[in-house]
Amino acid sequence: MVSDNPLMMTEQDMGASTTSGAAMDRRVARRARPWWRRRGVLIGLAVVLIGVALWRFLPASGSTDVAAADLETGEVARAAFDDYLPVRATVAPRVTTLVGVLSGGQVERLLVQDGTVVHAGQPLATLANPELRLDVLTREAQIASQLGQVAGEGLGIERNRLDRAGQVAQAEYDLIKARRDLSVRQQLHDQGFVSDAGVKSFQEEAAYQSQRLAQLRTGRATEARITATQGARLADTQQRLSGNLAAVRAGLEALTIHAPAGGRLTNFTIQPGQTLKAGDPAGQVDSEGSWKLEADVDEYFLGRVAAGQRARTSDGAALTVSRVLPAVKDGRFRVELTFDNSAPAGLNRGQTLDIRITLGARSRALVAPVGSWLEAGGGSSVFVLDDDGRHARRRSVKTGRRNPEQVEILSGLAQGDRIVTSNTASVKGDILNIR
Template identity: 40%
Template sequence: MPALALGLALAAGLWWLRDGAEALAPGARIERTRLTLAEVRAGRYDDVILLRGQAAPTRSVFLDAVEGGRVERRLVEDGALVQAGQPLVVLANGSLQLEVIRSEAEVANQLNNLRTLEIQLERLRADNRRLMAEIEWQLQRVGARGERDAELARVGFVSPAVLRDGEDERRYLEQRRDITRASQRTDEALQGEQARLLRESAQRLQANLALARANLDALTVRAPVAGRLTGFDLTPGQSLARGQRLGQVDSTDAGRVLAPLDEFHLPRVAPGQSAELELDGRTWPLRLARIDPQVKAGQFQVELVFEGEPPAGLRRGQTVQPRLALGASGEALLLPAGAFLADGDGREVWVVDGDRAERRAVTLGRRNALQVEVLAGLRAGEQVIVSSTASFGERRRVQLTD
């Protein structure tokens, strides 16, 4: 039993010596004045993020060349206010002009062919009507003569052979009439189908001509909407390709805010979340409209739009600091946000007890630009170092000096 007590006393002494040696080792003493301390407090956590973004136009419409060509005349300068439909630049394209002339000639030729066919069809119908009228007239004559011959044959003045000849002639004329009618229907159907095909071809050519004329008209580039023209750097004689970007037209107001956000918050942001901006003594409501989930340099971009009219004095490119609400506010244990979050990776903090500070594992929750929510590992009233602790290295405790 005395041996056990002696062993415990030796172990405690060794621990005290090691602890004291660590505290007295070079670098283990830290001046308290170099540190920033904060007390763990119970309070109201506002689940908001303070953003730093720039005002942007409510709408930006890109201006592209519908057809390629050479810049002939530049009608407005970059930065000018333009109206919807206002001409901005005139391009020249000889190939397109020749294409329009060729299309016009094709349409005219096709319309002439169609008109010629329609005239031929009308003439054929007239000839067919005359032919049918002649056949019907001959049938009437043969019929009348047959009736007379039949009366004369009963009294013996006309032989039976004459009656048979008259009957044969009548049947021939009836067959000729039927064949002529069938032939007329076939001819009219064929010519009608040909006319329909020509008509459809002319319509297609006219549509192509209208498109070519529209492309020719597009050589005069016009403003798609009213606003301020930007990025419009063209010089006479410059060659432009089809679809080449010429500039853009921005609305004159600044109804959007574009702001970068730390990737830590990406899982908690969603379109529709509310935000607000303090400006000119007023609070302006905003709404999160779009999220660009692509992370660059540890950040992603969000787009906020004003609910209603944007501030009249807000200018494009002006830096603003809106507050984005991520969730409901509530009571929690809180610490001020500081550099210690990056040093301990949010999992460890240094807790001060008198003239010493110890490293302690903690669980932190939500955070914003001002506050950090403490979920576990700390109690209200404890003092925590919230300034940078990178110089403490891998030590578990340090000595604080005045």
């Protein structure tokens, strides 16, 4: 009979249970794990993957990440190089003559206006200076009085000369008369009509007149030498006084401003009532129809631009560099150019023209595109792209001649190299990682 109490077990049941427990306590052999699931291998793989990710996604030391869209690139090639310099030049008069004030005063009247074409010596304005005018009149009177005295001395010398000449002429006449009387008396004496005593008095008279004439002639020669010296002195004094008088009168003439040359009057901005001092500028006269060009050139080309080089405007007018002013101001120096033929019609002062100065003949050279990269270190280095285009590395280069499109490469690059032409001045490292 089977008991309904589950807690009650028969001996047979207990024996069976004991046998079953013993069977369950036996060790079961584990299955071996694959090598790729071992902990050390997994940790190693994780480290490698993290390292690759860091290398791929984090910039290396000394490198900079940039977006490909922000970069401009160009290729180094061997091509024809046109050695020229484009500049913008300003039209200026070829000859400019300053209008100066010779004597100070107050502007009384303007005779012409700014921009008028004038001829040399033309009056431009008059000045008022009462003190100068009074001084000129006083000095003029003094000099005139001195000239009168000199003229009086000259008249006195001339009068003495004439008197001496009259005395000589009278003595010559008296000698002739005495000799004629002596000749008559001598004939009468020879005929016995006159005694020796009657002839002797006429002989003495003739001798006296001869001696008197000789003395007068000697005195006249001496007096002529003295008179010549006095005359030269008086002439010199008169010339000097006349020069002084002309200078004094020129002082009044200086109150009128004249054009120093012919041309167009510019910068003539003085106004009636304005007070001017001697030496003040009153304007300038520009040569009309005769022009030159002035251009400010970057100091980089200071050693390459020289007088005598050829140039041409955008309209084809031929020019020659006439002068190079080497003084550098704000990084630029000035160049002057003249037209080989007549200047084009319609030019005006201050007008700008685009010109090209030829620095050398066309030649083949290794060239790279110009760009902002030349501003970084003066073009001494450039970033060169790797073949895959994912990185660019800084490389030292040496540049030579330049034009607006090309720069000559002397060393550091080879034909076919691709370079970064955009501005990289802010990049501190030597590698660009292009994303």
